[in-house]
Amino acid sequence: NAGVTQTPKFRVLKTGQSMTLLCAQDMNHEYMYWYRQDPGMGLRLIHYSVGEGTTAKGEVPDGYNVSRLKKQNFLLGLESAAPSQTSVYFCASSYSLALYEQYFGPGTRLTVT
């Protein structure tokens, strides 16, 4: 089992460019999440999904869009990148929405110049 994988691992964007981060899990989890982690702050939830075809906003959704077309994949899109979106992005999945642990991917380091 690969667990949770993320693509790419690193990326540098210019302001205004767009990109998509891909998250894949092979644990058959219903629930998937996208977080960002900034220095001195806890992970903050961007969007999450409770199943294929469904998404919901988290704490900091502005500037991001997501899609969950297949159960095993959760995509995070930045339509017009801004320097404030420079961060480390983590994807996670879980068996239950709140009661069980989340399994995290290795992260994507994104720099927007």
Next chain:
Amino acid sequence: RKEVEQDPGPFNVPEGATVAFNCTYSNSASQSFFWYRQDCRKEPKLLMSVYSSGNEDGRFTAQLNRASQYISLLIRDSKLSDSATYLCVVNERTGGFKTIFGAGTRLFVKA
């Protein structure tokens, strides 16, 4: 007041020491609680779930105090390999789902 607050750290302790971290949360209706460990430039990994009855796993003990709204993590006989950042996580399911991570407490264990 932040929704989840942790000891600021860093904690610098010698090998073999006992160290305790606390984490307070603001929503009394919070449903589940966890401690995660995060190594430098790595993803968080679950260390322990936290139950009302307490939870012990080897050198690690986690406790929940709902009345005072805090969770704690005790590490006994610290090892060099315990050096990491410890994150507390609080989940809420009232009026929607919310998962809140503390900012983390950095632990350095020295020989």
